Amino acid sequence: MNRDLRELLEDGTPTAEAIDNFIAERAFPLADARGVTFIYRGEAETVLLRHWVYGLPSSQALERVPDTDLWYRFIELPPRSRIEYKFDVVSDEQNHWITDPLNPLTAEDPFGRNSVCRAFGYERPVWTLPETGSRPGVIEALNLHSRHLEGPREVLCYLPARFRRSRRYPLLVVHDGADFLRFADLRAVLDNLIERLEIPPMIVAMTQAGDRLQEYAGDARHAGFIAEELLPTLQRKLPLEDNPSRRALMGASFGAVASLATAWLYPGVFDRLLLLSGSFAFSDIGPHRRGPAFDPVVEFMNRFRMRPGRPARRVYLACGIYESLIYENRSIVPLLQDNDIQVRFHEVRDGHNWENWRDRLRDGLSWLFPGPLWMIYE
Amino acid sequence: MTIRAMLGPQRDTPSLAPLLERIGLAGPACAVTAGWQEREGELQDLDQHMPGKTIDLELYRRAEDVFARDPVFHEAYRERQQRLREMQRLYRRRLDHTMAAVRELELETGSADLVQNERRAAMRALRTLDRQHLRRIRGLLDSFNARLDPVNHGIIAEHRREIAGQLGGCPILLIAGGHVEILLNRLRLFGVAELLEEQAIIAWSAGAMAIADQVVLFHDDPAQGSGIAEVADAGLGLVHGVVPLPHASHRLRLGDERRVALFSRRFLPARCLTLDPGASLVWRDGQMISVNSVFNMTRRGRLRPVTPV
Numbered sequence: 001m002n003r004d005l006r007e008l009l010e011d012g013t014p015t016a017e018a019i020d021n022f023i024a025e026r027a028f029p030l031a032d033a034r035g036v037t038f039i040y041r042g043e044a045e046t047v048l049l050r051h052w053v054y055g056l057p058s059s060q061a062l063e064r065v066p067d068t069d070l071w072y073r074f075i076e077l078p079p080r081s082r083i084e085y086k087f088d089v090v091s092d093e094q095n096h097w098i099t100d101p102l103n104p105l106t107a108e109d110p111f112g113r114n115s116v117c118r119a120f121g122y123e124r125p126v127w128t129l130p131e132t133g134s135r136p137g138v139i140e141a142l143n144l145h146s147r148h149l150e151g152p153r154e155v156l157c158y159l160p161a162r163f164r165r166s167r168r169y170p171l172l173v174v175h176d177g178a179d180f181l182r183f184a185d186l187r188a189v190l191d192n193l194i195e196r197l198e199i200p201p202m203i204v205a206m207t208q209a210g211d212r213l214q215e216y217a218g219d220a221r222h223a224g225f226i227a228e229e230l231l232p233t234l235q236r237k238l239p240l241e242d243n244p245s246r247r248a249l250m251g252a253s254f255g256a257v258a259s260l261a262t263a264w265l266y267p268g269v270f271d272r273l274l275l276l277s278g279s280f281a282f283s284d285i286g287p288h289r290r291g292p293a294f295d296p297v298v299e300f301m302n303r304f305r306m307r308p309g310r311p312a313r314r315v316y317l318a319c320g321i322y323e324s325l326i327y328e329n330r331s332i333v334p335l336l337q338d339n340d341i342q343v344r345f346h347e348v349r350d351g352h353n354w355e356n357w358r359d360r361l362r363d364g365l366s367w368l369f370p371g372p373l374w375m376i377y378e
Numbered sequence: 379m380t381i382r383a384m385l386g387p388q389r390d391t392p393s394l395a396p397l398l399e400r401i402g403l404a405g406p407a408c409a410v411t412a413g414w415q416e417r418e419g420e421l422q423d424l425d426q427h428m429p430g431k432t433i434d435l436e437l438y439r440r441a442e443d444v445f446a447r448d449p450v451f452h453e454a455y456r457e458r459q460q461r462l463r464e465m466q467r468l469y470r471r472r473l474d475h476t477m478a479a480v481r482e483l484e485l486e487t488g489s490a491d492l493v494q495n496e497r498r499a500a501m502r503a504l505r506t507l508d509r510q511h512l513r514r515i516r517g518l519l520d521s522f523n524a525r526l527d528p529v530n531h532g533i534i535a536e537h538r539r540e541i542a543g544q545l546g547g548c549p550i551l552l553i554a555g556g557h558v559e560i561l562l563n564r565l566r567l568f569g570v571a572e573l574l575e576e577q578a579i580i581a582w583s584a585g586a587m588a589i590a591d592q593v594v595l596f597h598d599d600p601a602q603g604s605g606i607a608e609v610a611d612a613g614l615g616l617v618h619g620v621v622p623l624p625h626a627s628h629r630l631r632l633g634d635e636r637r638v639a640l641f642s643r644r645f646l647p648a649r650c651l652t653l654d655p656g657a658s659l660v661w662r663d664g665q666m667i668s669v670n671s672v673f674n675m676t677r678r679g680r681l682r683p684v685t686p687v
Contacts, residue, residue, distance in 0.1 A: 133390075167415075167416045199601075363601070370602055372557065373597060373601070375557050376555075377555050377584040377624040378555045
């Protein structure tokens with residue numbers, strides 16, 4: 001239990017006023033070097049902490065302080081961790097999943113909004129913040145018809161600040177690009193990292209799938225779209241460097257599978273990969289246990305693992321240790337290294353979520369595309 | 379009378395116009411913006427702060443023209459640059475280990491007198507390495523110049539005559555920041571320093587680095603790499619005895635006395651001077667006459683305000 005809370009409770013049942021003061025003076029949840037104490041205040045039959053930390057029970061009941069409407073739950077959480085959670089408040093036998101009313105920090109994803117718990121020592125990196133005074137890039141929509149995917153596709157193209165047609169730029173293709181913009185502040189991250197000279201000015205093409213569970217699951221049609229349709233279109237319309245080592249694919253979760261699959265099916269086209277929390281499910285023997293959506297992923301990954309080849313020369317991987325996918329991500333590292341691929345693998349105390357992926361972008365992008373920081377003094 | 383001035387970065391805190399007024403200089407001015415590369419010559423921001431007309435010497439464009447029209451020279455130049463890069467890579471290999479020895483010995487807790495001896499020896503090794511590297515760079519540049527005599531070389535000589543003409547009508551030469559190697563190489567390629575007569579030189583950021591005796595690259599917390607400052611080139615030597623450090627507050631951990639002291643001792647007797655936004659230093663005939671918001675990194679790891687002599 002957090003020390004402040006213990007002091008509040010050590011003299012018996014606190015008054016409502018004492019609880020009011022306790023809450024008014026603190027930020028929640030309460031984080032210290034040992035872990036985090038979650039606090040809820042309100043009438044309920046039961047309050048449950050719901051989180052997605054692999055390895056811990058995903059539902060943990062908060063304890064009620066007798067004769068009060070104050071609830072708490074302590075969990076051990078190593079320093080610098082970051083997790084997302086909700087409260088499941090049960091009243092009148094109804095479950096209500098809510099964000100933590102005492103915590104203003106939330107994160108969005110395509111499925112809604114969660115509360116964010118920052119453990120002791122975690123700080124949001126300054127280079128992820130919008131409005132830092134960095135020169136802004138612009139985003140333009142590019143429409144093309146895909147023969148492989150049998151329909152129109154809109155791709156958002158980020159052009160860096162001070163973009164020149166007379167100059168040539170490296171290319172980054174981002175799967176789930178609109179989600180990266182919305183949930184992972186990709187635009188601010190690019191503006192800031194370019195401004196800080198930590199990555200070179202680059203063109204970023206952001207794609208969005210129709211049915212991502214199908215297109216991103218090692219589907220050859222998606223790979224064909226990226227390598228045979230999108231890349232040549234971008235090369236025609238934008239001043240790109242003509243060198244595979246200056247082209248990267250990036251994606252998270254299924255988007256990482258799509259990136260790997262595209263590079264594997266078209267070796268030598270994209271020599272850089274940035275793979276975040278890849279859904280690299282595979283089976284050594286027998287059926288896998290991840291549900292039908294993973295069937296095509298497992299089929300692709302098993303084929304890949306059998307004959308990995310050299311889909312890229314440099315691969316940055318990161319995965320949260322609070323994700324179930326940490327096992328699969330750890331497994332792929334030696335496989336890539338054995339095939340003479342430079343690999344950097346980063347395990348972090350975070351989960352399968354967009355803010356985790358956002359926080360990895362500086363490490364990943366600056367390793368794949370080192371910026372001119374050392375040489376430029378403006 | 380020669381005026382030399384170094385300024386901090388100009389983007390957010392332009393200090394050029396007040397400086398010119400303070401030291402009684404007025405345009406027209408020539409400008410070198412080759413460090414901006416393909417943005418060379420975009421002087422809109424600069425024009426706002428310059429009382430008179432500014433002419434860009436277009437060294438970046440001129441160099442591209444030389445390379446395009448003289449492939450033989452271009453190939454020789456490329457070879458030189460390749461060799462310099464290779465020298466830098468090898469220097470870094472030694473630098474990593476030499477610096478590791480210095481840092482490890484700083485934390486050593488043995489007999490004070492013995493440890494002190496080893497610390498001094500480690501620092502001597504580091505300084506020797508830097509000096510040796512700088513000597514080799516100068517040697518390579520000298521041998522290139524002796525072999526090809528670039529400033530009197532066909533197309534370069536044509537451009538140089540034009541540059542001399544432009545400089546002749548300007549009492550001020552502005553040297554902007556940007557990519558320090560590209561800037562310095564263009565200044566050297568056209569022998570700009572040798573064309574100067576009475577012009578006042580006002581240089582900021584990478585420009586300030588280029589006119590010093592040596593170019594030291596630095597960042598304590600780069601996104602990648604070890605963050606060990608490195609000697610990268612010989613400067614033009616138009617200002618002696620200082621290592622200018624643009625964006626020092628942003629790039630260096632100035633509150634870390636151990637790091638500051640190490641940086642300072644490494645480059646002695648040169649003085650390591652912070653050049654943050656708003657900072658300025660002016661010399662007249664080699665004598666420092668005006669200083670604003672510049673700090674000297676001391677041997678003890680402190681920052682001491684610089685004052686005119």
